[in-house]
Amino acid sequence: MKSIIGVVNPKGGVSKTTISVHLAHAAWMEGDDVALVDTDPQGSVLDWLRSRTDEEERPTDEEEGPTVVHEDDPALLPRKVQNLSQDIVILDAPAQLQEMTGQILSLSDLCLVPLEPSPLDIWGTEEFRALLEEEVSKETTVALVVARRDPRSTLGGELFSLAEDSPFEILDGVCQRVAYKRSMAEGETVLEGNDAKAKNEVRELLMDVAQLLSQ
Ligand SMILES: Nc1ncnc2c1ncn2[C@@H]1O[C@H](COP(=O)(O)OP(=O)(O)O)[C@@H](O)[C@H]1O
Ligand SMILES: [Mg+2]
Numbered sequence: 704m705k706s707i708i709g710v711v712n713p714k715g716g717v718s719k720t721t722i723s724v725h726l727a728h729a730a731w732m733e734g735d736d737v738a739l740v741d742t743d744p745q746g747s748v749l750d751w752l753r754s755r756t757d758e759e760e761r762p763t764d765e766e767e768g769p770t771v772v773h774e775d776d777p778a779l780l781p782r783k784v785q786n787l788s789q790d791i792v793i794l795d796a797p798a799q800l801q802e803m804t805g806q807i808l809s810l811s812d813l814c815l816v817p818l819e820p821s822p823l824d825i826w827g828t829e830e831f832r833a834l835l836e837e838e839v840s841k842e843t844t845v846a847l848v849v850a851r852r853d854p855r856s857t858l859g860g861e862l863f864s865l866a867e868d869s870p871f872e873i874l875d876g877v878c879q880r881v882a883y884k885r886s887m888a889e890g891e892t893v894l895e896g897n898d899a900k901a902k903n904e905v906r907e908l909l910m911d912v913a914q915l916l917s918q
Contacts, residue, residue, distance in 0.1 A: 704790075705787070705789070705790060705791075705792060706790065706791050706792070706812055706813070706916050707784065707792045707794065707810055707811050707812050707813075708726070708791070708792070708793045708794065708811060708812070708813045708814075708815060708912065708916075709794045709796060709807040709808060709810065709811035709813070709814045709815065710722055710723045710726075710793065710794065710795050710796060710814075710815045710816075710817065711794075711796040711804055711807055711808060711811075711814055711815070711816055712796070712798075712816050712817055712818065712831070713798060713799055713800035713804060713828065713831055714798060715798035716798075717817045717818060717819055717850055717851070718817045718848075718850035718851055718876070718877055718883075719795055719796060719798075719817055720743070720747040720748060720751070720795050720887075721850075721877060721883050721887060722815065722817055722848060722850065722876060722877060722908070723739060723748065723793050723794075723795035724739065724748060724751055724795075724887065724892060725877070725883075725892050725893065725894070725905045725908075726793055726905075726908065726909055726912060727739040727769040727791075727793045728768060728769060728892040728894055729892075729894060729905050729906060729908075729909040730769070730791055730793075730909060731768060731769040732894060733909070735790060735791050736788075736789045736790045736791065737769045737770070737789055737790070737791040737792070737793065738769065738770045738771075738772060738787045738789040738791070738792050738793070739769045739770065739771045739772075739793050739795065740771075740772050740773070740774055740780075740783070740784065740787075740792060740793065740794045740795065741771065741772070741773045741774075741775075741795050742773075742774055742775055742777075742780060742794055742795060742796055742797055742803055742807065743775065743795060743796070743797035743798075744775040744797060745797070746773060746775075747795070748771055748773070748795055749771070749773055751887055751890055752768075752771045752890070753890070754888065754889060754890030755767075755768065755890030755891065756890070757890065769793075770787075770789060772787070775797070775803070777801075777802040777803040777805075777806040778802075780794075780803070780806050780807070780810065781806070781810060784810055794807045794810065794811065800828060800830060800831055800834075804834075805834070808834065808835075808838050808843070811843060812843065812844070812916065813843070813844045813845075813846065813912065813915055813916055814835065814838060814843060814844070814845045814846070815846050815848050815874075815912070816835065816845060816846065816847050816848060816871075817848045817849075817850035817876060818847050818848065818849065818850060819849075819850055819851050819852070820849050820851075820852045820856075835871065836869075836870060839870040839871065844872060844915050844916075844918065845870070845871045845872065846871060846872035846873065846874050846911075846912075846915060847871050847872070847873045847874070848873075848874045848875075848876035848877075848908070849873070849874070849875050849876050850876045850877055851877070851878070851879040852878050852879065853878070853879055854878040854879065854880065854900065872915060874908060874911045874912075875904070875907070875908075875911075876904070876908055877901070877904055877905065877908070878900075878901075878904060880893070880898060880900070880901050882896055882898035882901040883901065892905070893905060
C-alpha cells in the first residue's frame with residue numbers, strides 16, 4: 704500500500720522543502736521506491752533537481768535519486784498521486800493556507816508540520832492549528848517537526864510546552880546548519896556531504912517517520 708506523507712505549514716521558510724527533499728533522498732538511499740511531489744507554484748524542488756542534474760559528472764537518469772514530479776493544481780493532485788506507482792509519496796506543500804494545503808492534508812496518511820521553536824507566532828494562524836486538529840479527529844497522524852533549532856540549544860522547550868495538551872506527535876527534525884543550505888543549493892542533500900550530525904538527524908527523522916507510518 705502507498706504511504707503518503709504531506710509536509711505542510713502555510714508559513715514560508717520553515718524547512719518544508721528542505722525536509723521533503725531530505726526525507727525523499729534518505730528513503731531512496733535506503734532502497735525505497737519514493738516519489739517527491741512539488742506542489743509549490745514556485746517549484747523549489749524543481750530548482751533543486753535542476754541543480755542536481757546540471758552537474759556534469761552526475762548521471763541524469765532517475766536512478767540517481769527519488770522521482771520528482773510537479774503538480775501545483777489542487778484539483779489535479781489527487782489523480783496525480785493516485786497514478787504514482789511508488790510506495791512512498793512525499794508532498795511538499797506551498798506557503799499558503801488555501802486549497803492546496805487542504806488537499807494535501809486530506810490525501811496524507813501522515814502530516815509533518817515543520818515549526819521553528821520560537822516562542823512567538825509558532826502556528827502562524829489559529830486557522831491552521833484548527834485544520835490540523837480536524838485532521839487528527841479523522842485519524843490522520845499529525846507530527847510537529849522541530850525545524851531550524853540552534854544545535855546548541857535543547858529541543859525547543861516552548862514547542863514542547865505548547866504540544867503538551869495537544870493531540871499532535873512531536874519529532875526532532877533538522878537543526879539550523881549551513882550543510883542544509885549549501886547542499887540544497889548544489890542539488891544535493893546532506894547525506895552526500897560530510898556533516899555527520901546533519902546526516903544523523905536526517906536518518907533519525909526518517910526512522911521516526913517510518914515508525915509513525917507503521918502505527
Ligand atoms: N535546517 C536548516 N538549516 C539551514 N538552512 C535552512 C534549514 N532549513 C531551511 N533552510 C534554508 O532556509 C530557506 C527556506 O527553507 P525551505 O526548506 O525552502 O523552507 P519552506 O519550504 O518551508 O519555505 C532555504 O534557503 C533553505 O536552504
Ligand atoms: Mg518550500
